[in-house]
Amino acid sequence: MTIRLPGAAGGLREYVPRAEPLAVPAGAPLASRTVFSAAHVVADPRADVSPDSAAAVDWDATLAFRRHLWSHGLGVAEAMDTAQRGMGLDWPVAAELIRRSAAEARAEGGRIACGAGTDQLPGPASPDAVRAAYEEQLAVVEEAGAQPVLMASRALCAAAAGPEDYLSVYGRLLRQSAGPVVLHWLGPMFDPALAGYWGSEDLDKATETFLEIVAAHPDKVDGVKVSLLDARREVDLRRRLPRGVRCYTGDDFNYPELIAGDERGFSHALLGIFDPLGPLAARAVRALDTGDVRGFRELLDPTVELSRHLFESPTRFYKTGVVLLAWLAGHQTHFTMVGGLQSARSLPHLARAYELADGLGLFPDPALAEARMKNLLSLHGVNQ
Template identity: 80%
Template sequence: MNTRVLLPAADGATRAYTPRGEPLPAPAGGPPLASRTVFAAAHVVADPRADVTPDGPAAVDWDATLAFRRHLWSHGLGVAEAMDTAQRGMGLDWPGAAELIRRSAAEATAAGGRIACGVGTDQLTLPAGLPRVRAAYEEQLALVESVGARAVLMASRALAAAAASPDDYLETYGHLLRQAREPVILHWLGPMFDPALEGYWGSADLDAATDTFLQVIAAHPGKVDGIKVSLLDAGRETALRRRLPQGVRCYTGDDFNYPELIAGDEQGFSHALLGVFDPLGPLAATAVRALDTGDVQKFRELLDPTVALSRHLFQPPTRYYKTGVVLLAWLAGHQSHFTMVGGLQSARSLPHLARAYELADGLGLFPDPALAAARMRSLLTVHGVPQ
């Protein structure tokens, strides 16, 4: 039996890697986490047998997609649905996202799981003026509220293109917050995740943008559950967190610095809404349960070693992190194939995927390391790296 995997390097060479023999002990599931509110932004599973084109509507394997969400809920995590991890605007269009929201919300009700769903403007064709931007947001907000999910007001490419000043952001978000039935999560997604969002909140100066962001929150007390910050800057997130009004949560979206931000300091901490918690789900839940008992050291011991994997998955161009996330889901046995909507499985190089496998295996993320190794060998063989 082959007990090693020949991994390719960026220079074209190969090296032998010996996978771990046994997985880590399987974490027990449990009720929702107590000390932090934690959402894993979940990926969608493509239907590999569908006859589709990269620019056509996505074909989703609904059974596998919903089974993965039940996996996350079983460990006490919430699911952040139809976010950028689910390839919103990168393979999944609004009709597909709307169906995903409906199905996942129904599944959350059946499973007793926490769910928040992305509200955006991706049904628009650009350019679009501010009235159409508001109407698009309203359409999506109405759907999310109708299924009983928490709304996440996502950053909008259309708004970034249409807004002429910070006042346009204040007016647009104010309009939406006034009509929201329940408090929402505001999402600030940096341009490393989507270059079209450069200058969001009306300025490329992050200090000025932060002031506008905080103005939106302050003007609508009781309408903002929290903010989700994805700027990959721990210092900036901490400073912003300390300026939030009482009762408004900060959900870290920093896939580079999440252990320190979730652990927090003497002045507070961040909750979490993270794409990397898709592959890290059970381990992340175990770590946060340590925080529930006040054991910060155990939390850091469990989660700090995962940062190397996360930084690898989210390396530039950061928006293609989804490819590594889906690779790990396939290797872990959560789906039967490595195919993505929009053909995005081709967005990362073979050496990049090989390193993701090696780092994940070293962390013990695969319930069946032998299956993961066999699948990685098959992928490498198909791509010209004989095993």
């Protein structure tokens, strides 16, 4: 069997799908690295909604996907940007997602961390109002029994006059947090509204402010999540973290080398690409658990081409490819996203994502994935 796929330059090409999936056996809990998959949400395709209305979530399918990730030993990073925070998922629905997922994590014995931000603010706000918004969301996460991830705030980026406002807001939040949190530095390639975060467009100056916050509260910072797509900068930063503070890579371009590490340390992981790569990523980390760095790289290095494709510019639309692959893999029955974001990537982009994922053996049922991809192509006028 073959499938005709559209290319970026126009025209169609023949592709022969893989016959068998990659075998990924169950294994022991992950030991050498703490690994979170930032999980997507499954929309309810039957809901009568518009891009301007509150998101309609298929809760059963959404929670089932989290159980899938936990079953392979991964932690779930909930209500993060992969779940379309600020891109279709508003705070009331995100709060419900946090509560439901945290309850499911307790029932399943799974690890969970949840994003706390300021996206309930209706418009421009003062730094004090931003802090209060953070406090509201932090309370929801802590009451749910999840580990908080203090997400980068568009509102704080707009309101802050300089580094001192970041030091003040984050300092007060960390002093009052019930336990250690993860600090999230999300670069403007993921969200253009975050340009100049930590008070400067100069990344060296921004790094100094970021590290000053961590150094002042090392007992309240479990780790930092760095999503700048700059491996060298991440390595330099993690070498300067206080002892006991983890670096969670959010670099979806360079994650194998950062997780493998070097003679001076390594990164843990909190990654959107580990949504579609979950079982394979877990298998790779188990190789690392035994000291088999080569085996780890042999499993994970081939996935980078897919990840770089999904996260290509404009990077913030990577969620579309992630949800496509979840549908093709059989984790949900449709390719619909909250906010209508399924239209955010071109058909050639989606076709290439299918081809790369199939080549890696990511689809448990390759025939199902092929049939669904053919249906999508036919819907767009590409008949087989």
